[in-house]
Amino acid sequence: MKNLRRIAAVLLALTMVFALAACGSSGGGNTASTDTAADKADTSAKYRTLDEIKEDGEINIGVFSDKNPFGYVDENGEYQGYDVYFANRIGEDLGVKVNFVSTEAANRIEYLQTGKVDVILANFTVTPERAEEVDFALPYMNVALGVVSPDSRIITSLDELTADDEVIVISGTTAETYLAENDPEIKLQKYDTYANAKNALENGNAAAWANDNTEVIAYALQNPGYTVGIPTLGSNDTIAPAVTKGNDTLLKWLNDEIVALGEENFFHADYEETLVDTYGTEYEESLVVESGNAATGE
Numbered sequence: 278m279k280n281l282r283r284i285a286a287v288l289l290a291l292t293m294v295f296a297l298a299a300c301g302s303s304g305g306g307n308t309a310s311t312d313t314a315a316d317k318a319d320t321s322a323k324y325r326t327l328d329e330i331k332e333d334g335e336i337n338i339g340v341f342s343d344k345n346p347f348g349y350v351d352e353n354g355e356y357q358g359y360d361v362y363f364a365n366r367i368g369e370d371l372g373v374k375v376n377f378v379s380t381e382a383a384n385r386i387e388y389l390q391t392g393k394v395d396v397i398l399a400n401f402t403v404t405p406e407r408a409e410e411v412d413f414a415l416p417y418m419n420v421a422l423g424v425v426s427p428d429s430r431i432i433t434s435l436d437e438l439t440a441d442d443e444v445i446v447i448s449g450t451t452a453e454t455y456l457a458e459n460d461p462e463i464k465l466q467k468y469d470t471y472a473n474a475k476n477a478l479e480n481g482n483a484a485a486w487a488n489d490n491t492e493v494i495a496y497a498l499q500n501p502g503y504t505v506g507i508p509t510l511g512s513n514d515t516i517a518p519a520v521t522k523g524n525d526t527l528l529k530w531l532n533d534e535i536v537a538l539g540e541e542n543f544f545h546a547d548y549e550e551t552l553v554d555t556y557g558t559e560y561e562e563s564l565v566v567e568s569g570n571a572a573t574g575e
Contacts, residue, residue, distance in 0.1 A: 278415050322522035323392030327530050330395060336373050338364045339380035339394035343472045346398050346555045347493060350379075355530050359551045360398040363417065366543065367396070370534060381469050383449030386410050387523045396531070397519040400489060402451045404514070412522055414531040416515030416566050417544055422452050423490030424507035425478070432485045433506040435460055442484040445474050452487040455511050478503075491564060515566065539566070 289367060330336050339346035340360050348358040356377045368375035385401060388394045389411050389480040401419055403413050405416050424444075426432040440442065446453040456463055466483050468474040475496065478486045490508055497503045518535075520527050538544065543564045553561070 281560075322390040322521045322523065323390070324524040324527070325395055326524065327526035330373060330527070331371065334373050335376050336368055336371060336396065337376045337378050337394045338367070339378045339385060339388050339397045339399055340364060341381075341399045341471070342379040343470055344400065344492065345499075347491070348398070357551070359401065359418075359547055362547045362551050363544075364396075364398050366538065367531075367534065371530075372388075381449070382416055382447045383469060385449070385519070389519060392521070395424070395520065395524075395527065400491070400516055401519050402489065403517050404451060404454075406454075408549050410522060411519040412524065412528050414518040414528055415535040416517040417535060417538075418491070418516035418566060419513060419564055420516050421490045421508075421513045422510035423493040423505050424457055424485050424487045424510060425493035425503050425505045426485035427478075427481075428483065428502050428504055430484065431504045431506040435463065435507070435510075438463060438484060443482070445477050445483045445486040447471060447474055447488060450488060450509075451514070456487060459511070494560070498555055522555060 305526045325333070340356060340358070342350045342356070345357070346358050348356065348360045351357045361377070364375055364377070378388065380394070380397065380399050381387055381398070385397045385399055386407065389397055400418075400420075401407070401413075403416065407413070423496070424435075425431055432438065440462075443466045444456065445468065446456060448467045448469050453465065453467065456465060466477060468477060471492070474486060474488070477483060479500075484542070485494075485506075487510065490510075493505050494508070497505050518531055520531065545561065548561050548565050552564070556564070
């Protein structure tokens, strides 16, 4: 009798084990299948079409919040600057509200690909590498790289830098890419924000700061004691709005808008409203893309 009870107990235990194993196998299979499906979910870039933006009544535009005079927040908490002036005109002509999204150089592409913004207007230099990940509209500003340094030791050539010298760059900018590719022996101090880069230069943490020449020229003009010893480094490039790859309806509208604005000399008006206090009239013709060149992107 005892033996029969033992056998029955063993059989019951085995039955429970197999049942649990089956449930585990079934549950595990479903979980794995779900995870795999999630892993294989559509990872393509997200964007709103022109019609969707108009329907929503709001456009999200990424701009800098700490890059005076191009994109910054003033003492009243309002966005100001050259890019912001342009962004407001885009909203006006589209008939929608502009929602400004503060961006940093390193996350401009990410913000487009994830649908956080519809347009980037944050001093975005056009490069072939970036054009593989986003779609650039026609340009609205000319730019090159430049290098600013303290008056106590003005750097007029990269050859003047020693093995102990470091150069400040903003992560995700063309200055970082240019120096890494063309002068890899130069030590770089990388920062995510313009505010931190400026603080590092002012604290004497590096020999110089390399960035868009528009930015370093503005910095030197606004901060006595610093000089742009290298006003042009590398090639002459252009600044343009960017949209998510494949957002053709919004891209076409922006291109048409830029051509129309160029014909009415809007970008010269933008310069005179937002940049002339910093640069004077000396740089206007060299920085502003002429209306005749807008259609060709020159």
